[in-house]
Amino acid sequence: MAGCNFSARNLPSGPSVLSLVFEAWPHQGATGVVVVDIGAHRTEFEISAPVSRTVDIGFDHDGADPLTTMVFFRPGLIDFVFRSMSLGRTIMSGAISPWPVVKSGSNGHPIKTLQHLLRARGQNVAVDGEFGPSTEAAVKTFQASHGLAADGIVGPLTWAALVVQVKKGSQGDAVRGVQEEFQFRNLSGDPSNGPQIDGIFGPVTDAAVRGFQQALAADIPSVAVDGIVGPVTWQALVSGMLSF
Known part of the structure; x- marks a missing residue:
C-alpha cells in the first residue's frame, strides 16, 4: 500500500x-x-x-x-x-448550534443556502447571497403558505419548514443548498475541490456529508452518520458548525 x-x-x-x-x-x-x-x-x-x-x-x-x-x-x-x-x-458544546436568524439586509453565509432552499420550494429567487427585496418577498410568500407569521424574518420555525431532506440520488435546488454549504467550508481556495454545486447528490457529496456527520458525532453522539441531510444535519450546516 x-x-x-x-x-x-x-x-x-x-x-x-x-x-x-x-x-x-x-x-x-x-x-x-x-x-x-x-x-x-x-x-x-x-x-x-x-x-x-x-x-x-x-x-x-x-x-x-x-x-x-x-x-x-x-x-x-x-x-x-x-x-x-x-x-x-472541533469547537462544539455537545449540542447542535441554533438556527441562525436572517432578514432583509443580511448577506454572506447562509443566504445563498436560503435562496437555494426557497427555489426548492417553488420560489423564483436569484442565488446571489444578498437578502434583498426579492428574497424577502419570497420568504413572506413561503411563510404565508405554511401558516407562519409572514414577517420576512427567517428564524427557527421558517428554517424547519423550509429544509428538504436529501440523500444520495437526490437532485435539485435543495441538493445545491447542501453543496453550497461545503463550498463555504472549502478552505483550499480552489472551488473545484469538494462537492460542486450541480444539484446532483452523488458520491462526492455523499462522502462530504458523511465526513461532516462523523465530525459532529465525535462530540454529539446522537448525530447519525448515514449520509442523509435531514433537519439535524441541515441545522448544523446552516448554523455554521465546523466552518473554520
Missing part, C-alpha cells in the same frame, strides 16, 4: 477534526480504497470514479503526542494526489 504520513504536536485532547483534500483515479472498472489512520482511528473511502474530494473526519483525540496521521491507498487506485491537510480541535 502506497501513501504518506504526518505528525502533529501539541494538539489538545478531546473532539477533533482532520480536513483532507485529495484527488484519486481508480483503474478502469475497478474500485480503490483510500485509508486514513489518525492514531488508532481508521476511516476508509471507496473510490470508483475519478474524484477531487474534501473530507472532514471527526475523532476523539486521546492526547497522544505526537499524533501520527497516515494516508494510504489500496490496489485499485492508479493514482492519488494529496493536496492539503489541516488538523485541529
